[in-house]
Every structure is written in C-alpha cells, then in structure tokens.
Amino acid sequence: MSGKAELTINFLVVGGGIAGLSCAIALRRVGHRVVVLEQYSDSDISKMSHGGIRLPPNVSKVLFHWGLERALRQVSINSSAMQIEIYETGEFIGTHRWKEEILRETGGEFLFLHHASLRQILYDAAIAAGAEVRAGTTVVSASGHGPRVTLSTGETLLADVIVGADGRSSIVQQAILGKDVPHEAPYHFLFYNTTIPGALMRADPQLAPFLKQPDDAVIIWLGNNRSAMAFRMGAKDEFALHLWVPPTQKGLSDHDCWEGGLDLKEMRRQLGECEPRLLKMIKLAATPARVRVKMVPPLQDWVDEHGRMVIIGEAAHPLPAGSLQGGAMAVEDAAVFARLFSHLRDKDQISTFLHAFQDLREDRCASVVHTEQCNLYFQMMPAGPQQEQRDREMRAKTAQGESIFGGGEASEQWDQLKELLAYDAEDQADDWWVKWGLLRERAKQRSLDMEAEMNITRLSCLRMRA
Template identity: 45%
Template sequence: MSAESSSTPLQTVHPISFLIIGGGIAGLACALALRRVGHHALVLERHDMKSARGDSGIRLPPNLTKILFHWGLRSALKEKALISHTILFATYESGDYLGSQVWSQDVLKETRGVFMVLKHAELYDILYEAATRAGAQIRHNAEVVEIDASEREVTLASGETVSGDVLVGADGEYGPSRAVVIGKQVRGSPTGLAMYDTLVPGKYVPPHLFKLREQNGVYVAFGDGRAILAYPVGNKEEIAFQFYGPDDGGDGKFGDAPSMPVIDIASKVDPRLQPIVKNARKATRITIRDHNDLEDWVEDDGRLVLIGEAAHPFPPGTIQATAMAVEDGAVLAKLFSHLSEERQIESFLYAFQELRQPRTRSVRASEFGNAFFMAMPACEQSRQRDEGMRMLGEKGLNVLEGGDGEASGAWDEIRTVFGYDCEDEADDWWVQWGLLRERALGRQADGEEDEDGDPAAASSAFDFSAFTVQVSEIATEAVSEHDYDE
C-alpha cells in the first residue's frame, strides 16, 4: 500500500456525531479522520485561533508522516515542512562535536514515512484546512467548563450546552476531560525538569551550525542537567529552540504566553550560542511532570473517551508526543468506519483503548528516558555517553547505532516505533475480532445456540470492555521504490 492515497476510505453505514473537546493537533486530526469515514465531527476549542495555532517548532517522525501522507496531505506538508535526515550531537557547555546520526534512505523507505520539521502553526493550518474542507465544524472561543458523560453533553463558559453521540476528550493533561475520567484533577509529579520553547531568527545561527540549516538537521546538545534541541523551520528563516533545564518550581503549559527571557535560563551554554540566546524571543515555560498510566481512557457511565495528552501526557518537545495523538485519532476513526448499529459504540471505544494503551505506554516510557538521557546530570554515566558517541563519531559511524548498523538497538526502535502502522493495526483488529463478534451476534439473532446450548453465551463471550488485544508493533508491509518520495 502506498503511504499516500487519494482513494476514499471505508465509509460507515451508521453515521453518528462526535463532539471533540479540544481543538489542538489531536482534536483536528481526530475530526479529519472521523470525517474521512463519514461521521459528523464538531470541535470545541477554548482559545481563539491565533492562540490555538501556537508559536513553536514541531518534529514529525515517520510513523506520523505516513498517516498524513495516506490522508492526502503530502503536497501540503512539502510546501511547509523540511525533510530532515540528520541529527548533530554536541556538548552543551563547550559545544564539542560528538558525532551525528544520518537515517539512511533504505531505513526510511521501510517505515513508509519521512522525518519532517516545521512550525506548530503550519501543521495546525494544514489540519484545520483539511478538516473543514472535509466537513468538520470547528468552534474557537468555546471553553468547556462542565462535562456530563452520562448525558453525552457539555456546558460552555457561555452557558450553552452542546451534545453528541460520543464525546472525545482531546483537551490535554490539564483539561476537564481527563479529570472526569479519573474522577478528580491530577497534576502529576514534578520531575525536576522544565522545557522552554521559543523561535529564533535564522540570521543569528552561528557559523559552526550552518550545517544545521544546510541539511535541515536537528541539533542536540547534552549538558549537566540541561539540554538543547534546535532545528530550522519556516523555510529555514527561523530556528526552533527548545531548552531543557532545572525546574524552578513554577508552573507552565503549552498555550501560555511566552514569559521567560532565554538569556536568563540558558546559563553556562556554549559561548558560540550566545547570539541565539540573546536574540531569541521570550520562551514559553512548560513544566515536565510525570503521570501514572491510566487504567481507563473510557468513562464508566457514558461515552467519553480520551485521546492524545488527555490520555497519555508525554514530556513536552519529544518527537512522539504529537505522533501518538494523531495515531489515536486515526485508530478511533478506523474502528468506527465499521459502525453499523448503535450497540457497537461501547465495544469500539473499549477496543480503541485496548489497541492504543500498550503502544502509547511503551513509547511514552521511551520518550521520558530520552529526555533525561539528554539532560543527565554530570556523572560517570553521562561521561560514558559522551565518550561512546565521540568514538563512533570519529570513525564516521552513526552514533545511535553502537557501530552495529542494522543489528543495533536503534534499528530495532525504528522497526517497532517508526515502522508501526496504526491504521493497519485497527484493520487487523476488525478482521480478527470485530467480524468474529458480529458473526457471533448474527448467529444469536438467528437462534443459533453455542456449544453448550446457550444462545446468550455467544454474545457475552465477546465483551470488549474486558478484552485484551495483543498488538504487534512490527511493520511488515514492504514498499516499492515508487511509493517513496524524498
């Protein structure tokens, strides 16, 4: 199957209305995915459009870009995004070069996607235009202040009530949807790190980082309890700059107004980066908190399901945070493309939960590890990290592959994380379990008894609210040369 398709996906024969709480990337992607299969989608976003678009950079891994390509958005992305193949590693305090990681074309062909970097606002615009063109309704300045899951309705700050057949909570880790499912507001545990997010005019890139712009590369600097991520965006006219540093005990989240001068927080940085630090716009401070994995993403007494950061908060700025949110919307829509009767709704919601939880828990744990790997305090382990990379870099080898090439752990991660196709997994669930359940219910309706002579047993044996789905994260579908576009 090509990574981009203009064909119409399977359409539901029983359209229902989805009320999506939150109009960020997760909410827009979910609305687009649901409209693609024929359902109605209304998105409620509490911010105005300018605030919702955001003002930062974003990285798109292959498991995300393949979805957007499949949704027919390749051309729109190529107009705005830069394709990136290289990661450059250095030390934070001195700027000493440690080495690089260059993803080979053969590797990316197997994943059926590419690495891309662009502005958050640009991705927002692409999804907003596609979703509205597909027929989704999107309302800004529509803040949800109360959710009644049993009645499937929400109350806005204006006093207006809005209802739907299914409520989708895409309003992040601090939104009301997560609190309703948990039963209370939970803010997570401080990790000791915060991330500061900003953009820098490209003219302030120092000479030793010109290669960053030429190769659309991602620059990573490791420091003592600090780290930097930087990459070109906006047709290389700006640099997305993300600084990880000690948490000063404050609070902050995406959507907050920029408030922190970068020069006040990026202490002890490589002197050659001072032009960036001095000329960066004020940064938005985002607290990095750790949250326990939720047992349930579906509210017990109603049709409210969580997706994206509301279901599984990731460390800010990590590469898979956005990808997991878009995968959620894609899987939810794929499952509901098979909706033919009202009775299936709850089963599909629990199937979504069981499909997505193993995937997101594994990837989320890995992303937390990556964030603290970058900002590791000075110790023997951090010295070994830097020295090991430096030795591989001096040999001209990819520093994340341990010198073992395709046999390395990095290759395994690519196969399992970047090569994963969430829509294929949803299709597999339908073939292996969904159809089986429908056939069992069909036999019951026809009066057919189970092996013990109990006609009701066929139905009760397929209660998906208590069912565990085994998910394979290995992408096995091969692609031909013409399916890949650099």
C-alpha cells in the same frame, strides 16, 4: 480512502489542537458528523502556536495517506540526519544519517515545520472535510450520560460520543477519572520552546552554519541535567530551539506558559554553563513558551462508565514536553479511532469500539512514553561514569567513520526508535477488526439467529395448541 460507516453518528470533540483536528479529519473521512469545540479564539491560537515541531515517519505517512502531503511539503523540510554536540562546550561528538532503506521501511519521512503551520493545515483539512470548528467555546463540564457537554454560556450540547482531545488536565479526562492526574504529578524539568529569525542567524558568522546543515540535520546538545535541540523549519525563515533545564531559579512561577508573555531573561538565566553559540542563539530568540516536564503515570481509564465518552492524545497519555512523538501519538490515536468507527453498523457497537480503542492504544502509547522518558534522560544524563561511557562510545564510532548509534547504550536507544517509527496505526485497527471485531459481530448475529429460530418455534407451538 477508508470505507464509510454504515451508520453515521454525531461526535463532539473537545479541543481544537493537533489531536482534536486530526480526530475530526479522520472521522469525517469515514462519514461521521463532527463538531470541534476549541476554547481559544483564532487570534489566541496563533499567539500560542510557539516554535517548531518534528513529525517522525510513523505520523507523516498517516498525514500523507490523508491527502496532506502536498500541503505539508510546502511548509516543511525533510530531515535525514542528527548531529550530537556537548552542551557545555560545543564539542562535536558525531552524526547519524538515516539510511534510505530504513526510511522506506517506515513508509514516511522526518518533517520539520512550525507548529502554527501544522495546525493551520489540519484546521483547513478538517473544514474542507466538512467538520464544524467552534472557536472561543469553553467547555465547563462533560458527561457520558446523554452524552452531553455544558459550555461556559450555559448552553448544553448533545452527541452520540464525546471525545476529549483537550490536552493534559483535560475537562473530559477529569470527568472520567474524577481527578486531575497530570496536575497532581510532580515536575522534574522545565521545557522552553522558541524560535530565532533566520536573518539574524545568517548575520552572525558563528550561527550561519547552523542554517546550512547537511541533510538539514537536527542538532542535539547533551548536557549535565540540561539539553538543547535546534533545527531549521520549513517555509518560515526561522530556526526552532528547544531547551530542557532543571527548575533551579528561585521565585520561578510554578505554571505552564504556552501562551508566551515570558521575560526572555528568565530563559537566559536558566541556561547554566553552556557553549557560546547557544548563548548567542538565546539572545536572539523570540519570547519563549514554557511548560513543566512531568512523568505522568499511565491513566487506567480512557472510557467513561457509560461507554460514550473517551479521551485521546495528551489527555489519555501525557508525554514529556518536547517529545519527538508528542504530535505523532495524537494523530495515530485519531487514525485508529476513526478506523474502528468506519465499521459502525449499530449504536450497540459504540462502547465496544471505545474500549477497543484503549486496548489497541494503551500498550503502544505506554511504550512510547517510556521511550521518550529514556530519551530525555539520555540527553540530560548527569555527569558521571555512565555519561562518560555514553560519550566515549559515540566518539569511538565517529573516529571509525561510523554512525554514533552503532553500539552500546546509544545503539539500544536507536533500536527502540526504529521499532517506534515503523508502526502503522491504521493497520493495527484493521487487524483488530479482522481478528476480533468481525468475530464479535458474527457471534452476535448467530445469537440473534438462534433467538429468532426460538421465537418461530414458540409461535408454531402456540398455534398448534390453539
């Protein structure tokens, strides 16, 4: 359990998704007061929580540390393998199984579950921890001067710190940067997120084996400018399906549709040439969500000029849609952020901690964003010599009875992943406090002591003259 802050202050968190609820949990753990403002009602959120989500070890260990292990295990499965196939033909390329010692080194596990299940766990934990969550509350403006947010009702709410956890094209992000950077960035692909009822898959002899994968492996299809991914989820009898495709269809609406409402035929038309089992899965799928896949440049400022407003999660470092580390980065942000504010003794520290948060997180997040972009390119590599070499190397490893990630370009991708998964967010915040935070506090105390001594000397001199 994190130590409690000596000074407790008020936080307004804009956004009640993974980032916002994780931030609320983490801040309540160290004693601060938190109100979360979520624009969608509870019923709207349940409609928008489409598809599955993967939690890699670097985030599952944080959630376990917060006391959520039992709740997560009840709604998730533990996966320890991935299987690679060819998108256009269904050819089996090979498998990688996580070694137990590597997973032990990371301190966590790969968990697969429904997005709605994860959000419900985080929501329940935030409420149990004492946070207030106001659903159906729309923020129309935010300012670090105050600090304050204005709601669509005209109501103004004040706090000591405003946290923007409201995703890409965030209101708080725009207040800090003066523009909507993600909105202006071009998009390269479309990402579809949907589910397939387990009963329907079991009824088809070709699809039933997917539900019996050894080690509950995630299946990844590598294609020519296309890719797909499927995995079994936990308590819900559903199979998650992710699809990345180029925006080739004419007349396709140019906006994100996380709330669903899409015609399933649209996703089918976007498939292109694909293996028969994928086509069957799409025909059985639920109404999908769709979002544009953008490669957003790093945002320069996460903290406002007043040092009282900050952005976290997708608002600070947007990842390509469907990334393995999408939810993980949001939880890591929350863990680091709250760990810093566990040391709060004086309001003068607020601005320092906010800037320290950006300093601690921006290189890590930029590295993760870059890796996720590379992973997506690896999955969707255009047909040609580089793609042929990639597949040839993996086939050779499989023929030798080895992991597909045993050499060449695939091995480089794997080494990057291992480094990402072993990261410990709270340890990084603790290191900063020991190396820099305490130093600053001691320097500040020495300055105050010297000033006090000088004041005593001046007072003594005045008395002598009198």
